[in-house]
Amino acid sequence: MYRSHLINRRFWLAGAAALALSACSKTEKDEHGHAEGGETAKGPHGGRLLEDGDFSLEVTLFEDGVEPEFRFYPYLKSKPLSPKSVTVTTSLTRLGGQVDSFSFAPEGDFLRGQGVVREPHSFDVAIKATHDGKVSTWTYASYEGRTTLAPDAAVSAGIQTEAAGAAILAERIDMSGRIEITPEGRSEVRAWYPGRIISMNGELGQLVQKGQVLARVESSESLQTYAIPAPISGVIMEKNANVGGVAYDSPLYVIADPNALHAEFFVFPRDAEKIRVGQDVEVRSLDGQTRLTAKVEALLPHADPTTQTLMAHVHLPAGASASFRSGLGVEGSFTVGSQGMPLAVRTEAIQRFRDFQVVFARVGTTYEVRMLKLGRQTPEWTEVLGGLAPGEVYVTKGAFLIRADIEKSGASHDH
Structure with missing residues (x-):
């Protein structure tokens, strides 16, 4: 009976505040030769040697050019024994209680497992062998990519599942x-009739209300003075005249409503056919810190001769001016289609472990690696084609902490 060793360890995280992550990992010397603690007996082929009196069985996991499979070598008094004289069955109990069972068939000088030992190679092993009427049994733990973490430590570390x-x-x-003022949010304030400017009541940057008098002009024809009100509410962006000057064709002021914003995006011809009015767009600041969802309001049919792009207008909702200002550059993700996936994980949860892309499943207070076969991917979701079961709980935030803890413990193997 081989027992796993519990290894207590603590690592500290730097961030907005220091987080203490106290974890406990189980590892056991297995046929891959990685362990902490005492050594186990080895056979001639480098596998674990299980002994019962004169009879012994060497356990190997062979994966050189084939899918991982068990190969058992039997011995009697330390001498190779014909595999045809031995009957073996094996069961692997995985985290969560699933059991994989294997029978064996003689091949050459070993017994070959009838089935693939799927990843991760982390399980409690039970072996039953019969030779010359005698039954031998062994059990031991062979864990990889596994660690345990108390609930309060997981909360402190920000781990979510x-x-x-x-x-x-x-x-x-x-x-x-880029962000721009909408056409409706911009207005030029002009004199109604040519004449001399008697007064100007607005200054650059001043917030004015619709109807507020901004200037008075004496008409050159009637010599009557008339008032010029603000046509919209907004901020004075330009002031192009002074008292005593002549009001004629040029605007006296330019007013813009800072809340009337839209985003203008440059659409390449290859993408133009996919853009439709009403589509959702995620608009982001260039640093990625500010995001909002808006909709396409128009796709202008005329292409810019210099850039060879078309212009898509995206209406920004009320309140966008708190984060976005006219003239600022932005990035946008246009949703041009969608497809359902029967099984997916959050893309941010995926980590690199050995040669695999993985997530970390959680069962109680134990976390264990899951090697994934992946399909389609977006920044938010990644399709899972194999390696994870529907409904299985996995780490969505803080997965890198679990990986670091496992790698620190040495609870992994190299293929």
């Missing part, structure tokens, strides 16, 4: 653009 399930994969096109 959710159940894997179906998701909607949104097809997006990314573009660059």
Whole structure:
């Protein structure tokens, strides 16, 4: 009976505040040769040697050019024994209680497992062998990519989980653009009749209300003085005249409503056919810190002769002026289609472990690696084609902490 060793360890995280992550990891010397603690007996082929009196069985996990499979070598008094004289069955109990069972068939000088030992190679092993009427049994733990973490430590470290399930994969096109005042949010203040400017009551940057008198002009024809009110509410962006000057064709002021914003995006011809009025667009500041969802309001049919792009206008909702200002550059993701996926995980949850892309499943206070076969991907979701079961709980935030803890413990192997 081989028992796993509990290894207590603590690592500290730098961030907005220091977080202490106290974890406990289980590892056991297995056929891959990685362990902490005492050594186990090895056979001639480098595998774990299980002994019962004169009879012994060497356990190896062979994966050289084939899918991982068990190969057992039997011995009697330390001498190779014909595999045809031995019957073996094996069961692997995985985290969560699932059991994989294997029978074996003789091949050459070993017994070959009838089935692939799927990743991760982390399980409690039970082996039953029969030779010459005698039954031998062994059990031991062989863990990799596994660690345990108390609930309060997980909360302190900011680790979050959710159940894997179906998701909607949104097809997006990314573009660059800029924030501008809408045509309705901009107005030029002009004299109604040519004449001498008697007074000007507005200054640059001043907030004015619709109907507020901004200037008075003496008509050159009637010599009557008339008032010029603000046509819209907004901020004076330009002042182009002074008292005593002549009001004629040029605007006296330019007023803009800072809340009347839209985003203008530059659409390449190859993408133009996919853009439709009403589509959702995620508008982001260039640093990615500010995001909002808006809709396409128009796609102008005329292409810019210099850039060979068309212009898509995206209406920004009320309150956008708190984060976006006219003239600033932005990025946008246009949702041009969507497809359902029966099983997906959040893209941010995926980590690199050995040669695999993985997530970390949680069962109680234990976390364990899950090697994934992946399909389509967006910044938010990634389709899972294999390696994770629907409903299985996995780490969505803080997965890198779990990976770091496992790698620190040495609870992994190299293929």
